Amino acid sequence: MNDAYLPLNRPRLIAPGPVEVEPRVLLELAQPQMHHRAPEGRAKLLEAREKLARLLGDPYEAVIVTGSGTAAFEGALVSTVPEGAKVVNASAGKFSERWGEMAARLGYDVVKVERPWGELLDADEIAQACRGAAALTITHSETSTGALHDLEAIAKAARAVSPDLIIIADCVTSYGVAELRPAAWGIDVIVSGSQKGTATPPGLGFVLFSPQVQARLIAGTRRGFYLDLERELKGQMKGDTPQTPAINLIYALSTALDRILSVPLEVLWAEQKRKCDALVAAGTALGAPAWAARTSPAVAVLRPPAGIGGKAVAARLAEMGQRALPGQAPHEDTVFRLSTMGYADRYDALSIAGILEDAFGALGVPFERGVGVAAAWAALKD
Numbered sequence: 001m002n003d004a005y006l007p008l009n010r011p012r013l014i015a016p017g018p019v020e021v022e023p024r025v026l027l028e029l030a031q032p033q034m035h036h037r038a039p040e041g042r043a044k045l046l047e048a049r050e051k052l053a054r055l056l057g058d059p060y061e062a063v064i065v066t067g068s069g070t071a072a073f074e075g076a077l078v079s080t081v082p083e084g085a086k087v088v089n090a091s092a093g094k095f096s097e098r099w100g101e102m103a104a105r106l107g108y109d110v111v112k113v114e115r116p117w118g119e120l121l122d123a124d125e126i127a128q129a130c131r132g133a134a135a136l137t138i139t140h141s142e143t144s145t146g147a148l149h150d151l152e153a154i155a156k157a158a159r160a161v162s163p164d165l166i167i168i169a170d171c172v173t174s175y176g177v178a179e180l181r182p183a184a185w186g187i188d189v190i191v192s193g194s195q196k197g198t199a200t201p202p203g204l205g206f207v208l209f210s211p212q213v214q215a216r217l218i219a220g221t222r223r224g225f226y227l228d229l230e231r232e233l234k235g236q237m238k239g240d241t242p243q244t245p246a247i248n249l250i251y252a253l254s255t256a257l258d259r260i261l262s263v264p265l266e267v268l269w270a271e272q273k274r275k276c277d278a279l280v281a282a283g284t285a286l287g288a289p290a291w292a293a294r295t296s297p298a299v300a301v302l303r304p305p306a307g308i309g310g311k312a313v314a315a316r317l318a319e320m321g322q323r324a325l326p327g328q329a330p331h332e333d334t335v336f337r338l339s340t341m342g343y344a345d346r347y348d349a350l351s352i353a354g355i356l357e358d359a360f361g362a363l364g365v366p367f368e369r370g371v372g373v374a375a376a377w378a379a380l381k382d
Helices: 023-028 039-056 069-080 094-105 123-129 151-161 229-236 247-260 265-285 310-319 346-362 371-381
Strands: 061-066 086-091 109-114 135-139 166-170 189-193 204-209 300-302 336-338
Touching (some): 023 247, 039 204, 061 069, 069 094, 069 135, 069 189, 069 204, 069 229, 094 109, 094 135, 094 166, 123 151, 135 151, 151 166, 204 229, 204 247, 265 346, 310 336, 310 346, 346 371
Parallel strands (some): 086 135
Antiparallel strands (some): 061 204, 189 204, 300 336
16 A cells, blocks of 8 residues: 555544544634633633533533543542442443542442443442442443443432432543433533543543532542532632633633534434444444444444454554554553544544545455445434
8 A cells, every 4th residue: 555645644633532623722722821810711711611511401510620530530529429438330441440449549438340341331230239328430431442331220220229329420421422411310420521522622620510419519528629629619600710720721611612512412412423323334344343332422442353453453543644542451452442522523434434444454454445434424324
């Protein structure tokens, strides 16, 4: 295959975060430095928080944390769950495992409910473990495996066993991407980050609290000062923050949210699903099927064709200027991961299908040229 053209390729972020960002959003970062205590800065914080709640679709109160989604999750945990309490950690991948490790290090009594990576969590198994528990940590869209767990069924089963349970959901790659109805499903806390579905540069974490859990926030938690979200929420509801926020990113976030809020949530969710379904369809047609039985609309985690590892596919894509990812350890070579989150549309999904054909061709995979793109088109028309 002739690679002479490769330097002319447009570099693309086709990984599940960070994602590509709209130029209009990047221009917000080029403004003269704004001040977070100025009236304009306070107004922009309130504006961004209101848009985050609209993107969720329910009247939850948003806290914007200057940090990653992991920082936001830690703040949510220490601000809602009493010291030493029993915490059930449901895990079936890298990121859900992280929340169990975090809870254990913070001194909670952690009970793990585990499934092999790529498999789906069982609602009844989790519910039985929640007897006598103070909280459940769970990941909705598992970015390491591409699985979309049935958050609604799990939350309802767990709540039936433990009515006062605090359910903290990692929605880092499902917020603004997958169907998410926290009030109807009984989710207390939603956690996400800026570099995923909201298509903003990395650096902000989001925590959205249900009306019910706000009354249970711990005042003056001893395990968090910067991440004391009870104090943070009080300030942010008035357009203020206890410490200096990443105000430039908040301006960018507010602009980024305008694009995805320009359509009803049901339209947004359906289009995100079609885009990812197109990637899965293209991969399947080329001999690279999805790993998970119930795929997330955030990320296509695909098994490479026989004889090729996930690292080789990701490396070839990188040579072509296309930044995808192999699997997470210990499954780096088991899969590779593609995404159309962020500033991407259905035509980007078609481009990725064609890019995948080129990559597989260079790696010696036998296939009929055009089958991946045709499969992607068929998925987009559904």
